[in-house]
Amino acid sequence: MARRNSKVSASATPAIADLPTNDQPDDTMSLDVPEQLLTPENSRSETSSNNENALVEEKSAPRRRSTRVARASLQATETLEATAVENEDAAASTSQAYVDSIAQAKRTRSSLRHSIAVMESSLQNGTLPEDDTIMTDSHPMAPDTPVSKSSQEPQIEDTATSLQQRNLRKRVEKALAEDTATPKAKEIPKSDSRSSVRRSTRLSIVDKASDLLDRANSVLGKRSRDLNEKGKEVGRRASLRLRTVAPVKEDAPAPALEPAAKKRRVSESDLFKLREKEAKTPSEEPAAPAPPPRYKPKRWLSHGLYTGQEPSDSPPKQRRSKNSAKTTTGPSQRRLLPMPMFTGSRMVSNGRDYVLPFDIFSPLPPGQPKPDEWRKTNKNVFVGDAASEWKANKKLELSTCMCEEDTGCDENCQNRYMFYECDSGNCRLGPECGNRNFNELKHRTKAGGKYNIGVEVIKTADRGYGVRSNRTFEPNQIIVEYTGEIITQFECERRMRSVYKNNECYYLMYFDQNMIIDATRGSIARFVNHSCEPNCRMEKWTVAGKPRMALFAGDRGIMTGEELSYDYNFEVVTHRLISPYSNKNVQQCRCGSDNCRGILGPRPKDKDQRAKLEEKTQAAEKGSKKVIGKKRKLAAAESTISQKGKKRKLLNPKSIKAGVKKVVAKATARGKAAAKKTTKASATSSRGKAAKDVKLPKVKAASRIKAAVRNGPRAKAKAAKTAKATAASSVKGTPPLKRPSPETKKKILARAKGTGRPSPKKSPAKAKKTEVQSPRKPAGRKAPTKSPVKARMPVSKARKSTTTSGPKVKRTFGGSVKKVAKSVVRTVRGKKN
Numbered sequence: 001m002a003r004r005n006s007k008v009s010a011s012a013t014p015a016i017a018d019l020p021t022n023d024q025p026d027d028t029m030s031l032d033v034p035e036q037l038l039t040p041e042n043s044r045s046e047t048s049s050n051n052e053n054a055l056v057e058e059k060s061a062p063r064r065r066s067t068r069v070a071r072a073s074l075q076a077t078e079t080l081e082a083t084a085v086e087n088e089d090a091a092a093s094t095s096q097a098y099v100d101s102i103a104q105a106k107r108t109r110s111s112l113r114h115s116i117a118v119m120e121s122s123l124q125n126g127t128l129p130e131d132d133t134i135m136t137d138s139h140p141m142a143p144d145t146p147v148s149k150s151s152q153e154p155q156i157e158d159t160a161t162s163l164q165q166r167n168l169r170k171r172v173e174k175a176l177a178e179d180t181a182t183p184k185a186k187e188i189p190k191s192d193s194r195s196s197v198r199r200s201t202r203l204s205i206v207d208k209a210s211d212l213l214d215r216a217n218s219v220l221g222k223r224s225r226d227l228n229e230k231g232k233e234v235g236r237r238a239s240l241r242l243r244t245v246a247p248v249k250e251d252a253p254a255p256a257l258e259p260a261a262k263k264r265r266v267s268e269s270d271l272f273k274l275r276e277k278e279a280k281t282p283s284e285e286p287a288a289p290a291p292p293p294r295y296k297p298k299r300w301l302s303h304g305l306y307t308g309q310e311p312s313d314s315p316p317k318q319r320r321s322k323n324s325a326k327t328t329t330g331p332s333q334r335r336l337l338p339m340p341m342f343t344g345s346r347m348v349s350n351g352r353d354y355v356l357p358f359d360i361f362s363p364l365p366p367g368q369p370k371p372d373e374w375r376k377t378n379k380n381v382f383v384g385d386a387a388s389e390w391k392a393n394k395k396l397e398l399s400t401c402m403c404e405e406d407t408g409c410d411e412n413c414q415n416r417y418m419f420y421e422c423d424s425g426n427c428r429l430g431p432e433c434g435n436r437n438f439n440e441l442k443h444r445t446k447a448g449g450k451y452n453i454g455v456e457v458i459k460t461a462d463r464g465y466g467v468r469s470n471r472t473f474e475p476n477q478i479i480v481e482y483t484g485e486i487i488t489q490f491e492c493e494r495r496m497r498s499v500y501k502n503n504e505c506y507y508l509m510y511f512d513q514n515m516i517i518d519a520t521r522g523s524i525a526r527f528v529n530h531s532c533e534p535n536c537r538m539e540k541w542t543v544a545g546k547p548r549m550a551l552f553a554g555d556r557g558i559m560t561g562e563e564l565s566y567d568y569n570f571e572v573v574t575h576r577l578i579s580p581y582s583n584k585n586v587q588q589c590r591c592g593s594d595n596c597r598g599i600l601g602p603r604p605k606d607k608d609q610r611a612k613l614e615e616k617t618q619a620a621e622k623g624s625k626k627v628i629g630k631k632r633k634l635a636a637a638e639s640t641i642s643q644k645g646k647k648r649k650l651l652n653p654k655s656i657k658a659g660v661k662k663v664v665a666k667a668t669a670r671g672k673a674a675a676k677k678t679t680k681a682s683a684t685s686s687r688g689k690a691a692k693d694v695k696l697p698k699v700k701a702a703s704r705i706k707a708a709v710r711n712g713p714r715a716k717a718k719a720a721k722t723a724k725a726t727a728a729s730s731v732k733g734t735p736p737l738k739r740p741s742p743e744t745k746k747k748i749l750a751r752a753k754g755t756g757r758p759s760p761k762k763s764p765a766k767a768k769k770t771e772v773q774s775p776r777k778p779a780g781r782k783a784p785t786k787s788p789v790k791a792r793m794p795v796s797k798a799r800k801s802t803t804t805s806g807p808k809v810k811r812t813f814g815g816s817v818k819k820v821a822k823s824v825v826r827t828v829r830g831k832k833n
C-alpha cells in the first residue's frame with residue numbers, strides 16, 4: 001500500500017495537492033524536483049521522520065514531504081496530526097535553514113549514480129560520508145533541492161547512525177529490487193506512451209529504408225553518390241516520404257510526383273531536384289502541392305516546326321556547346337537594318353563571287369591510272385633547223401589594240417581578232433585587259449595545285465589515255481598549252497618513217513611557218529583525244545611575237561569531270577606523207593558522237609578527191625605554169641582566210657614571194673588609188689614587201705571572222721565589216737581573175753557535185769580555182785620548200801562547220817573575195833542561228 005502510494009505520488013503530482021499542509025508549494029521546488037519514487041533522500045526523509053530533524057526536513061522539502069507523506073503512511077496520519085503543532089513551531093525555526101538548503105542545492109550538481117555509489121561505499125564502510133551533499137543531492141532522481149546542511153548536522157551529531165544506515169540500506173535495496181523486478185510497472189507507462197513506442201518502431205523502419213537507399217546509391221555510381229552525399233539528409237527524407245513511410249506530418253499530403261515518376265523515367269538530376277525541393281519545403285509549412293516539373297513548352301505542336309525562328313541574313317551558325325549561354329538568351333537581335341527589298345532577287349540575277357571548296361566542285365574519284373613517264377616540256381623547244389628556218393620566215397606583222405579601259409579588250413579588240421595576245425607592248429590596258437590568256441595560264445601554272453592546273457590524265461576505255469577537267473572552264477577560256485618540240489617537215493617525215501614507224505599514237509601538230517610540233521616530248525595536252533563533236537579547240541596565238549598553241553574551252557564551256565577533246569581534222573598533221581592518219585594508217589574513231597566520221601583525220605572520200613586533184617594539178621603544172629601560178633596565189637589567199645588553215649599550210653615562202661610580187665606589180669600598175677584604200681598591211685604589201693606582209697590583211701580577216709564565230713553578233717558585224725574592207729582591198733590590189741568559160745564552169749560543178757563537199761564559205765571562183773588547180777602534189781622526200789602547195793589544202797573550222805551543218809550558199813562563179821567574205825558571214829550567221 002505504501003509502495004503504491006509512493007508510486008502514485010511519484011508519477012502524478014496531484015498527490016502533493018492532496019496534502020493540506022503543502023498547499024503552497026514553492027515554485028522552484030516544483031520545477032526542480034523530479035518525480036521519482038524512491039530516492040535516498042526520500043528514504044532519509046523517512047528515517048528522519050523518526051527523529052526530530054525529520055520535521056525540519058519535511059519542512060525544507062515539500063516534495064520530499066509529499067513523498068514522505070506517501071511513503072511514511074505507516075505512521076499514518078495520527079503522527080502527523082500529533083505533531084502538527086510542533087511542526088508549526090519548528091517551521092519558523094528552520095525556515096532559515098530551508099532557504100539555505102535550497103541555495104546550496106542549486107549550487108551542487110552531480111549524478112545520482114555517483115551519489116549512490118558514494119552512499120553504498122559509505123554504508124559498506126560503516127561510515128557516513130563527510131560530505132553529505134554527495135549522498136543526498138547527487139542522485140539524479142533526487143530533487144534538486146539539496147539536503148540542507150542544517151539537516152545534516154543533526155544527523156552527524158546523531159549517535160544512532162547505525163540504525164539510520166541500516167534503514168537507508170534496506171530502503172535502497174528495496175527500491176532497486178522493485179525497479180528491476182517489476183516489469184508490469186514499466187508496462188503501464190509503455191501502454192500510456194504508445195505513440196512514442198510506435199515512433200521508435202518507425203524510426204527503425206526509417207533506418208532500414210535509408211540503408212536501402214544508401215545501397216541503391218552505391219549501385220548508381222560515384223556521381224550519384226556524390227550528389228546524394230551532398231544532400232544526404234534531404235535525400236533520405238525525400239525518399240522516405242515518397243515511398244516507404246507515411247509523412248511525419250499526417251496532414252501534409254504526399255507530393256504529387258509519384259504519378260509522374262511512374263510515367264517517365266526519373267533521371268538522377270530529376271531525383272536530386274525533387275529531393276532538394278522537398279528539403280527546402282519546411283515541415284511546418286502548409287502542405288502546398290509541389291509544382292510540376294518544368295518542361296519546355298512544345299510550341300511547335302500548335303505553331304509549326306519553324307516557330308520561334310527569326311529570319312536572319314547572317315549565315316546559320318553551328319553551336320557546338322548545347323549548354324552555352326547563348327542558347328538560353330533567345331534569338332539574337334538584328335543589329336543592322338534589314339536588306340532593301342528585292343536584294344535577294346537582284347543578287348540571284350547579278351550573281352556574286354564565291355569560291356567552292358575543291359572537294360565540292362571536283363568530286364572526282366582519285367587514283368586514276370597514270371601513263372608511263374613521258375618526257376615533259378612546258379615550253380616549245382626548237383629542234384634542228386627549225387629555229388633558223390622559223391626566224392628566216394618570221395612574220396613582221398604587228399598589231400596594236402586601241403581598247404578603252406571601260407570596255408577592256410573584249411571581243412572587239414583588234415589583237416584578239418588577230419590572235420595576238422595583249423601585252424604591255426601592244427595594249428595600253430593593264431589588269432583590265434581581257435586578252436591575256438597565256439599570261440593567265442602562266443599564273444595558274446605557277447600557283448600550282450589541282451584546281452589551277454585544271455586537268456588530269458585519265459585512262460579511257462578504248463582510246464588509251466585521255467585528259468579530263470577537274471574544274472569548270474568558261475567558254476573560250478584557256479585550259480592548257482600544247483607544247484613540244486618544234487621540228488621541220490623534213491624532220492617530221494624522218495621521225496614518221498623511223499622513230500614512229502610502229503606507233504599507234506602520234507602527237508604531231510601543225511604549228512607555224514611549215515613547222516610542226518611534236519609533243520611526243522611535250523605537255524599533258526598531248527593526251528587529249530579526238531572527237532568529231534569536240535568540246536574544245538586548239539588555237540595558235542602569237543604571244544610576244546612567238547607562236548604558241550593552246551587548248552581552249554569550246555562555246556559551251558567545260559564542266560568538272562568532262563573529258564576534253566578537239567577535232568584532229570583541223571589540227572593534227574594530215575599531210576598524206578607525214579600524216580599519221582593517211583590512207584596507209586587509217587584509225588577508227590571511237591569518239592561515240594552522233595556525227596562521228598568513223599575514222600581519225602579527214603574523210604576518206606575527201607582524201608581520194610584530194611589525191612585526184614593532186615594528180616591533175618601535177619599534170620596542169622606541166623602544161624601551163626602561168627595558170628598554176630595564179631591558182632597558187634589564190635590558194636594561198638584562201639588558205640590565209642582561215643587561221644587554222646594557216647597553221648596547216650606547208651608553203652614555200654620563196655614561191656609565195658614570187659607570186660605575191662607579181663600580184664603586187666599588177667596591182668601597182670592598175671593604180672595607186674586602190675592601194676591607198678587597203679589596210680595598213682595591204683599598203684605595206686603593195687609597196688613590194690615580203691609575201692608574208694601581203695597576207696596580213698587576209699589573216700586579219702580570217703581571224704576576225706573566227707572571232708565573230710566565237711563572240712557573237714556584234715563581233716560578227718565587225719568581222720563582216722573588216723572582211724568587206726579586206727576583200728575590197730584584195731580585189732583592188734590583185735589582178736582581176738579570169739572568169740571561167742562555160743565549159744570549165746560545168747566541169748567544176750560536176751566535180752564539186754561529185755565530191756559532195758559544198759563549200760559555201762569559199763567563193764565559187766575560189767572553189768573552182770582550187771579544184772582546177774589542185775596544186776597539191778606529192779612533196780616527196782625533197783625539201784618542202786620546192787613544192788609550196790604540197791600541203792593539204794587547209795579547211796578552216798568555219799568552212800568545215802558550214803560544210804557539215806551550215807546552210808548552203810549559192811555558188812556564184814567569178815565572185816570576188818568580197819563575196820567570199822559575205823558568204824562566210826552569212827554562213828556564220830546561219831550557223832549561229
Ligand SMILES: C[S@@+](CC[C@H](N)C(=O)[O-])C[C@H]1O[C@@H](n2cnc3c(N)ncnc32)[C@H](O)[C@@H]1O
Binds near residue numbers: 505588590
Ligand atoms: C594525241 S594521241 C592521244 C592520246 C592517246 N590516247 C594516248 O593514250 O596517248 C592520239 C592517239 O590517240 C588515239 N585516239 C585519239 N582519239 C581517238 C578516238 N576518238 N578514237 C580512237 N582513238 C583515238 C589514237 O590512237 C591516236 O593516234
